[in-house]
Amino acid sequence: MVEQAAQVAQMLVHGEAWTIKDLFVLPNEYVYWSIQIVLYPYMTGLVAGAFVLSSLYHVFGVEKLKEIARFALVFSFALLPVAMLPLLLHLQQPLRGIHVMMTPHFTSAISAFGIVFMTYGVIVASEIWFVYRKFIVESIHRLENKQRTGIDGLLLLIYRIISLGATDLSPAALQADHKATKILAGIGIPVACFLHGYAGFIFGSVKANALWMTPLMPVIFIMSAVVSGIALCIVSYAIFMWLRRWALAQGKNFFLPDQLAGTTNLTVENLKEMQIHETTMTAKYLRIFMILAITLELLDIIFRGYTAVKSWDILRQVIYEHDFVKIFILQYGIGNALPFVMLLLPGLTTRRACVASVLVLFGVFMMRWNVVIGGQAFSLTFDGFMEYHLPIIPHDIETFKEGLGGVLLVFSAPFVIFYFLNMIFPAFYNSDDKAH
Amino acid sequence: MKRREFMKSAAVFVSGAAVSVSALELLDPREVLAKNPDLRWGFLVDTHKCVGCGMCVKACKIENDVPLEANVTRTWVERYVMTKQGEVFKDSPDGAQHGYTTKRIDQNHSGMKDVADEDITQAFFVPKLCNHCELAACVQVCPVGATYSTADGVVLVDRKWCIGCGYCIMGCPYGVRFFHPVVHTADKCTLCYHRISKGGNTACAQACPFGARKLANLRDPNDPVAKIILTQRVGVLRPEYGTKPQCYYIGLNEEVR
Structure with missing residues (x-):
């Protein structure tokens, strides 16, 4: 009996565990692209957005964003491997994921993933290298002249390796670093946009899907990516600053690698002032990109309703009936309108900017959800609906990967990576030099 | 030197x-x-002849190792019931592998639907399978080239190379693709390539008691099935997607998508 039950459970096909079909749906239709594919554009968007924010300073010289720019750059690098994680978790044959890079089939939008992703990774990595080269070399000198503990020894080894032997700190060399940073940040903006616009293209080019197929998709994705990236940077920057203030007051220096490095003289007031300044300044740019994102999204819906081609009948039912709460209340209401008003009201504080940013992050997440899951909420025949239920309690590896467990794994990964990355490249390192 | x-x-x-x-x-x-220019496989479905017995579905699943108890299938039969009020009801319970044994229409989550006999204006069955498109969307979107068209026009999946991303499943406008519950790669109708390339017939066509499903060599003017496709009024499913499907239907109407 148990064996039989196990066998039946084994026959549960991919998608069956979380799909509820209504009316006429083809036998093979399920919500095949579930929560991990919602997370994929979400995480890539955060990567791209964080990078664009850092570039605002590096390329356009927006001095006010100096502090958050460096943080955004390192955080973007921490987010990068996580952008790939949802795809790997979603693959039915994750061990073969490397085939995409080894034997890319170039008529497919996904095949470019390896190239775009690696290009972007190389650009961010080299930009970080140029920004931190002075710090790396100084750290080597500092650690060499110091009584080293085990960790120090390891750090010294890491710094020696990543310095690549370039220890020249002459003004000419530093000037060259600065120039390289600027160029890389400049190239990085289109590449970051491409990284994410391309994620939009993956969806927008699926001609079989009436909701996805629009040339606006990549542009919508880029705008919402920048919005979510900036919002995440505001929230994380503020939280990390709170943490740092707390750590400084408590004397817990392991949270303050830059303090350990002895390059700054931190005070609690100093940090607080910096935090307020940076978060409110960044919030300004958040508003601009929010307006662009919402305009495009509304344009898409209005255009579909106005032209009302054959598929509009079912799309209207999905948008205005089945997913009404998710789209108009959660995404546009709580995720867009409310935080927008919060950011517009005068006397913006860090706390308010943070709450608004969290709402914005939620709104963008709901937008990804409504696109990815919403696009699979109706049958290819336009005669039936599919409802997606996120598996909460996993009963096998698949319902873990494509359930709440997988979500939490993906959400927590960048912070873990950032913790270690911050040890090597202190994201809050405040150098006095004008260079970067 | x-x-x-x-x-x-x-x-x-x-x-x-x-x-x-x-x-x-x-x-x-x-x-x-x-590259045999004399061979291009195609398929012909005569919806007038189909009675919805589901033998083709069963034969296909057994022949191609798709578990009978799994709720996916390489071929299936749809039932259409239209009423005087202009309503159209469609269903395909378990892909019709057990045949249609009741008049009640399976509306999935909305339960079973009863339609009074006197209200019905017309009712018919439509078998479906992969259309082996000339410009297959699935082949275009496969990121690793694991899905490909053979020179004689059959779209196949390389189970050893498929990464299981599901892009082809999303890209197919006909819903013929799924993840195989045992192999865990994308799966679909192969037109029984292992049989037809040795001179055999597809399992579904062979199992059909009424000759509603027929294999054709579209390049052979003497092929009796190809002749029907050439000389009669046939249609294909959803030509608007530009995939050039090569599975032809007799008795297709607007409600069939």
Whole structure:
């Protein structure tokens, strides 16, 4: 009996565990692209957005964003491997994921993933290298002249390796670093946009899907990516600053690698002032990109309703009936309108900017959800609906990967990576030099 | 010979050899053999003949190792019931592998629907399978080339190379693709390639008691099925997607999508 039950459970096909079909749906239709594919554009968007924010300073010289720019750059690098994680978790044959890079089939939008992703990774990595080269070399000198503990020894080894032997700190060399940073940040903006616009293209080019197929998709994705990236940077920057203030007051220096490095003289007031300044300044740019994102999204819906081609009948039912709460209340209401008003009201504080940013992050997440899951909420025949239920309690590896467990794994990964990355490249390192 | 001279002549030799070898590669014998201009597989479904017994579905699942108890299938039969009020009801419970044994229409989550006999204006069955499109969307979107069209027009999946991303499943406008519950790769109708390439028939066509499903060689003017496709009024499913499907239907109407 148990064996039989196990066998039946084994026959549960991919998608069956979380799909509820209504009316006429083809036998093979399920919500095949579930929560991990919602997370994929979400995480890539955060990567791209964080990078664009850092570039605002590096390329356009927006001095006010100096502090958050460096943080955004390192955080973007921490987010990068996580952008790939949802795809790997979603693959039915994750061990073969490397085939995409080894034997890319170039008529497919996904095949470019390896190239775009690696290009972007190389650009961010080299930009970080140029920004931190002075710090790396100084750290080597500092650690060499110091009584080293085990960790120090390891750090010294890491710094020696990543310095690549370039220890020249002459003004000419530093000037060259600065120039390289600027160029890389400049190239990085289109590449970051491409990284994410391309994620939009993956969806927008699926001609079989009436909701996805629009040339606006990549542009919508880029705008919402920048919005979510900036919002995440505001929230994380503020939280990390709170943490740092707390750590400084408590004397817990392991949270303050830059303090350990002895390059700054931190005070609690100093940090607080910096935090307020940076978060409110960044919030300004958040508003601009929010307006662009919402305009495009509304344009898409209005255009579909106005032209009302054959598929509009079912799309209207999905948008205005089945997913009404998710789209108009959660995404546009709580995720867009409310935080927008919060950011517009005068006397913006860090706390308010943070709450608004969290709402914005939620709104963008709901937008990804409504696109990815919403696009699979109706049958290819336009005669039936599919409802997606996120598996909460996993009963096998698949319902873990494509359930709440997988979500939490993906959400927590960048912070873990950032913790270690911050040890090597202190994201809050405040150098006095004008260079970067 | 000096080292410099040796390097020079080695470089000349290697580049010269590479050019001539690349010329040889243009003639891959396997490609030449596979490219048979006299063969292009196609399929013909006569919806007037289908009674919805589901034998084709069962035969397909057994022949191609798709578990009977799994709720996915390479081929299925749809039932259409239209009423005087202009309503159209469709269903395909378990892909119709057990045949249609009740008049009640399976509306999934909305339960079973009863339609009074006197209200029905017309009712019919439509078998579906992969259309083996000329410009298959699934082949276009596969990121690793694991899905491909053979020279004789059959779309196949390489189970050893498929990464299981599901892009082809999303890209197919006909919903013929799914993840195989045992192999965990994308799966679909192969037109029984292992049978037809040895002169056999597809399992579904062979199992059909009424001759509603027929395999055709579209390039052979003497092929009786190809003749029907040429001389009668046939249609294909959803031509608007531009995939050029090669599965032809007799008795198709607007409600069939």
